[in-house]
Amino acid sequence: MDNARTFKLMEDAGKYAAGFSEKWRFKDEDEIYDSSFMIFSCSENDAAQGLDPDDDDSYYIVSSEGVIGLTDDNGQSVDWMYFPA
Numbered sequence: 001m002d003n004a005r006t007f008k009l010m011e012d013a014g015k016y017a018a019g020f021s022e023k024w025r026f027k028d029e030d031e032i033y034d035s036s037f038m039i040f041s042c043s044e045n046d047a048a049q050g051l052d053p054d055d056d057d058s059y060y061i062v063s064s065e066g067v068i069g070l071t072d073d074n075g076q077s078v079d080w081m082y083f084p085a
Contacts, residue, residue: 014042020066
């Protein structure tokens with residue numbers, strides 16, 4: 001995954017990704033969200049189910065296009081969640 005950045009907190013991934021777009025959509029949804037709501041929902045996700053800080057194989061990824069995903073196998077597979085709209 002060329003030029004992707006990794007983060008342990010989804011909120012940090014959201015803040016970084018917000019620089020790519022002002023409008024966002026969640027996978028499999030048509031509704032469009034602004035960057036502030038996307039960052040808020042990332043923060044809520046961290047509060048509800050944050051990653052184990054000792055698990056080096058699990059982290060959030062922001063692709064070079066700004067897409068936010070989660071991997072739990074060191075990047076072998078990625079669950080892409082937020083997409084620039």
